[in-house]
Amino acid sequence: MQDRTTDPLIDVSQLTVGMFIHLDLGWMSHPFPLSSFKIASSDQLLILRRLGLTQVRWSPAKSDLSLPPAPAAEAPAATSAAAEPGPGPSPEEIAREAHRQALLAQREALRLCEAQYGEAAAGFRVVMDAVPTDPHRARAEAEALTAALLDKMLVEGDLNMRLLNEAAGDRSTAHALNVCIIALLLGRAFGLSRDEMMDLGVGSLLHDVGKLEVAARLRHRDESFTAAETQAYQQHVAKGVAIGQNMGLAPAPLLIIAQHHEHADGSGFPQRINMDRMSTGARIVALVNRFDGLCNPLISSKAMTPHEALSLMFAQGRNRFDATMLNAFIRMMGVYPPGSTVQLTDDRYALVVSVNSARPLKPRVMVHDPKIHQDDALVLNLEDMPDLGIRRSLKPQQLPRAALEYLNPRARIAYFFDAVNTAPGELVT
Numbered sequence: 001m002q003d004r005t006t007d008p009l010i011d012v013s014q015l016t017v018g019m020f021i022h023l024d025l026g027w028m029s030h031p032f033p034l035s036s037f038k039i040a041s042s043d044q045l046l047i048l049r050r051l052g053l054t055q056v057r058w059s060p061a062k063s064d065l066s067l068p069p070a071p072a073a074e075a076p077a078a079t080s081a082a083a084e085p086g087p088g089p090s091p092e093e094i095a096r097e098a099h100r101q102a103l104l105a106q107r108e109a110l111r112l113c114e115a116q117y118g119e120a121a122a123g124f125r126v127v128m129d130a131v132p133t134d135p136h137r138a139r140a141e142a143e144a145l146t147a148a149l150l151d152k153m154l155v156e157g158d159l160n161m162r163l164l165n166e167a168a169g170d171r172s173t174a175h176a177l178n179v180c181i182i183a184l185l186l187g188r189a190f191g192l193s194r195d196e197m198m199d200l201g202v203g204s205l206l207h208d209v210g211k212l213e214v215a216a217r218l219r220h221r222d223e224s225f226t227a228a229e230t231q232a233y234q235q236h237v238a239k240g241v242a243i244g245q246n247m248g249l250a251p252a253p254l255l256i257i258a259q260h261h262e263h264a265d266g267s268g269f270p271q272r273i274n275m276d277r278m279s280t281g282a283r284i285v286a287l288v289n290r291f292d293g294l295c296n297p298l299i300s301s302k303a304m305t306p307h308e309a310l311s312l313m314f315a316q317g318r319n320r321f322d323a324t325m326l327n328a329f330i331r332m333m334g335v336y337p338p339g340s341t342v343q344l345t346d347d348r349y350a351l352v353v354s355v356n357s358a359r360p361l362k363p364r365v366m367v368h369d370p371k372i373h374q375d376d377a378l379v380l381n382l383e384d385m386p387d388l389g390i391r392r393s394l395k396p397q398q399l400p401r402a403a404l405e406y407l408n409p410r411a412r413i414a415y416f417f418d419a420v421n422t423a424p425g426e427l428v429t
Contacts, residue, residue, distance in 0.1 A: 007057040012049055015039060020062035025051065031151040034115055038064065106379050109418060113162050117416045120149065121173050124205065128172075131212060135247040139202075142247075146180075146201030150194065153184060153417055160354040160364070160418040161185065163338035163410075172208065172219075174414050175292055180204040181415055182288045182333075183281075186325070189332050192280075200281045202249065203256025207285055210240025210257070220298040234269050237261060255279040260286050263320040275322055283322045287329055290317070295339070300411040306337035306352075307393040334360035335390075339413040341399060342390045349394075349403040350380075354418060359383050361390070368403040377406070 007022060015021065022036045030051060032044070039045060048056070089097070123145040130138035153159065161182075183204040187197050211219045214236045218225075221233050240257040249257075259282035262268035264275035268286070275283065294309035304312065310330055318326065334355035336342055342350050342365065350365035362383040369377065382388055396409045 007059050009055045010058050011055055012051075012053050015045055015048060015056070015058075016065070017041065017045065018064040020059045020064075021048075022057040022059070023051075023053075024057070025053070031148075034112070035119065038062070103376055103378055110162075110164075113416050113418050114164050116152065117164055117177070117414065120145065120177055120416075123148070124173055124176055127205065128209075128212070131209060131243060131247070135243070139247040139249060142202050142205050143198065146198055146205065149180070149184060149201060150197055153188065159185065159188075160356055161333065161338055162354045162416050162418040163352070164414040164416055171296070171298070171412070172211070174412060175296060176205055176208065178292045178296070178413075178415050179207060179285060179288050181417060182291070183284050185417060186284050186288065186329055186332055187281075189328055196252075196281075199250060199252035200256070200284065203253035203281050204285045204288070206240070206244060206249070206253065207257055207260045207289065208236065208240065209243050210236035210238065212243070213239045222298070234261070237270050252279065252281055256281045256285050258282070260289055262286060264322055265319040267320065278322075283325055287313075287321050287325055290320075291329075291333075295413050303411065303413075305340050305393065305395060306333065306413065307335070307340040307342075308395070310335075310337060331360055334363050336361075336363055336393060338363070338415060339409065341394050341396050341407065341409050343392050343394060345389045345391050347391075349399055349407065350390075351407040351409055353379055356383075363390075365390075366407060368406045370402065370406075374406050374408075 010019075010021075017039050020036070020038045023030055023032070025035070031047065039048070123141070127138050127141045127145060130141060180201055184197060184201055187200045192200065214232065218229055218233045219236070221230070225233065237258060237260070241254060244254045244257050256279065259271075259273070259278050262271065262273050262278050262282065263286070264278070264283070266272050266274040278286070290313060291306075291309050294304045294312065295306055297303055310333060313321070313326065314330060334352075336352050336355070338352050338354055340352040342352060344350055344365070344367070349368045352363045352365050355363040362381075364379050364381050366377050366379050372378070380388070382390070396404060399407070
């Protein structure tokens with residue numbers, strides 16, 4: 001990886017559109033999608049000048065500081081013998097160029113999403129590392145991470161729920177981020193206020209913080225646990241509340257930690273309270289926590305596809321969850337959530353890579369096409385294809401070997417959000 005500390009410094013007052021800069025504030029301290037990007041507009045310049053920085057690092061080699069175009073008078077005069085324009089591109093050439101442009105845009109959007117996930121994962125690890133030694137700083141870092149997510153999420157237009165190619169970090173980091181991201185998206189769908197979203201984000205990030213004080217082998221519930229081991233596992237809730245109080249968390253995040261294993265019918269733990277006594281944030285997190293636990297269990301061979309997990313929660317767990325929230329959750333995730341392997345109505349196999357909650361039956365899918373190399377596989381938006389749809393959901397092992405190797409569904413599913421109506425900055429590669 002390139003050492004960016006050698007990049008020259010420049011005064012913020014001298015920044016111009018086209019410069020590729022690196023912010024040393026950290027992802028949680030600014031509203032941009034990434035900490036390293038090319039300045040694309042005067043609006044971004046204004047935001048940069050309001051951050052309170054005097055200097056930033058920049059990369060001349062990655063910058064685009066083209067000279068202004070030459071005046072028209074300097075252009076060579078046209079001659080009367082100018083050649084006739086040649087024939088235009090063929091339909092095949094137009095189609096190839098359109099595919100190339102779509103593929104570049106697709107890869108750029110995915111790289112942006114994965115880079116943001118990586119920065120969020122790093123921010124979460126900072127939070128957890130600080131919990132034992134500096135709990136108040138850990139709370140401040142958790143609040144900063146939540147605020148950063150909201151700054152990047154509370155934009156106009158639609159958000160896609162996006163499947164990522166690689167989950168960043170360990171299982172506990174991936175689980176915390178999955179639960180936080182999906183909970184915030186569900187809170188956004190319910191129109192929660194900024195303050196309510198902050199409480200939801202902090203509580204969902206820290207819902208399992210009590211596991212820091214539980215033996216590693218008991219942090220994930222197992223059917224083989226003895227009664228004593230089950231009780232030790234369930235203690236992570238009370239331990240989490242105590243840690244949260246030591247961190248100085250507000251009442252709403254503490255309730256999420258305290259109630260994230262409660263059920264609407266009173267069959268949960270540790271207090272066996274019903275839905276009427278659960279907070280709104282706790283009802284959201286209990287739902288999302290269950291979903292991610294089904295998709296990403298400790299033993300990967302027991303993992304359900306996202307479609308299977310939603311079907312099970314709807315069929316067998318309706319009494320466990322707030323019915324209104326469960327229905328809204330299914331609408332948001334789509335009938336075929338990202339990560340689902342499916343067969344299309346034209347018999348081709350595909351992997352769902354993103355879904356817009358406004359169009360749950362028409363997700364974006366990567367299609368197995370042996371005529372196109374896997375690296376160039378284009379994602380199809382089924383919303384734009386009225387004659388093509390999904391016939392059925394399949395387990396990955398039900399796919400033919402060639403389709404399974406091509407689509408390469410992940411053993412661990414990681415989600416992030418993709419702001420489809422915003423223009424991201426250029427990525428550092």
